[in-house]
Amino acid sequence: MFKSYFNTIIALTFGLFFNVTGFAQQKEAKIKFRSQYTEVDKKIGKGTQRLIGNVVFNHAGSEMYCDSAYFYSKKNSLDAYNDVYINQGDTLHVYGDFLNYNGNTKHAIIKGNVRLINKETTLTTDELEYDLGSNVGYYTKHGFIVNQQNTLESEVGHYYTRKKRIHFRDSVIIINPDYKIYSDTLQYDTELGIAYFFGPTNIIGDSSHIYCEKGWYDTKNDLTELEDDAWILNEEQKIKGDYIYYNKINGEGIAKKYVELYDFEQDVILTGNDSRYNELTEYAFMTDSAQFIQISDMDSLFLHADSIITYPDTSGQKVVIAYYNVKFYRSNAQGMCDSMVYTFSDSTVRLYGQPVLWTEEKQMSADFIEVITKNSAIYKMNLFSSSFIAEKKDTIGFDQLKGRNMVCHFNKGELYKIDVNGNSQTVYYPLDGEEIIGVNVSKCSDMKISLADGKVKKINFYSNPVSVLYPLESAPENELMLKGFDWLEFERPKHKLDIFK
Secondary structure: OHHHHHHHHHHHHHHHHHHHHHHHHHHHHOOEEEOOEEEEOOOOOOOEEEEEEEEEEEEOOEEEEEEEEEEEOOOOEEEEEEEEEEEEOOOEEEEEEEEEEEOOOOEEEEEEEEEEEEOOEEEEEEEEEEEOOOOEEEEOOOEEEEEOOEEEEEOEEEEEOOOOEEEEEEEEEEEEOOEEEEEEEEEEEOOOOEEEEOOOEEEEEOOEEEEEOEEEEEOOOOEEEEEEEEEEEEOOEEEEEEEEEEEOOOOEEEEEEEEEEEEOOOOEEEEEEEEEEEOOOOEEEEEEEEEEEEOOOOOOEEEEEEEEEEEEOOOOOEEEEEEEEEEEEEOOEEEEEEEEEEEOOOOEEEEEOOOEEEEOOEEEEOOEEEEEEEOOEEEEEEEEEEEEEEEEEOOOEEEEEEEEEEEEEEEOOEEEEEEEEEEEEEEEOOEEOOEEOOEEEEEEEEEEEEEEOOEEEEEEEEOOOEEEEEOHHHOOHHHOOOOOOOOOHHHOOOOHHHHHO
């Protein structure tokens, strides 16, 4: 009996709670209205009232105004006509020619010259559906939105007025005085002025073009973060990468993974996986598989180093600095060193830190090497301190030339003269026709060597020369290798991809 009494109390308590709650909800959901005239007629419809003149509806904190309306009390809904205006909390204002509103679902359909104003944002469309409960509106028949300096349009849009965010889809366009954005799917934060991209997107300005398939753009601060096949193009350069962060105001950017930097004026390309650059100063830093490419119709240069820096000098000409583990390939010359500087103004390459150069069959090394080029071919090469040139002679041995400093002269990329200045030494195998007749070991202060078709034709010795021509079979082995000789053919890049080995 006690249990039955207890269950009855529980039932009455819950029943009372639900009845009160249901009553409160029903009372809150009831649409209230006032008007100058009210008509009730069987012809109008059962439970239907026609309202005329300064009609005002009030429901759940929202007010709706119109010239005339039909109110369906049983359905708790209405149809409003002419000069329709919805006001919600003094922050949302909606205008139109026609309104259908369901008080039970708080769902409104506004048609004809629709305008939704939410603080600094105005949406214009022909038809808008709006949920006054969740503060979400959407259109499917093209819409325009004006937010400060930005005009946005799309075929389909969802406007989350509470979150200050709009989702656009299908033929999205943002028009700003400085640029236009074209996208497939886009979200826009009306308060922060940030556009989020979720599909192929183009940002086009007077002198620049940005593309990505995912990312965001801060329209107020000119900041952008791009992903997925992203690139930025202007008149002077183009940067590509899987990820790009870019500040248009100061020109600074970061690019990562599969990065390519194109300089159209200088015909150079930087590639790698981690880059810092500045569009205004034209400074660029590349690391992680960094590569520098100088494009040429005749013979392009491919260079790899741990890190590569490029920037313009005072004359506007490019300067390239590569450091740590430098290797480069060009069909007529290859090399390696610890660090390198290439100045476009004088077409000069400077190699530091145990530099080695190969041209044709010759290996050249020194403490410091300076290479001057013309028309993508070597014009002159200066070897400073511990200069050494070597060339393999079949299986017999090596032609060797050693001195303090050397100057190598080229004609159309072919070595034809070598000046050796100071402590000159040579070991070479002279020919009689195609036959090696012995090995010549010489020493003097200075030498001048003339070549033709890559072969020694004449040697001039200066200042107390000492020269001995040995028969091959009796040449002393201790004189056949000059001090400091090191044959490094296995390090030589024989293909442009070898610079990464």
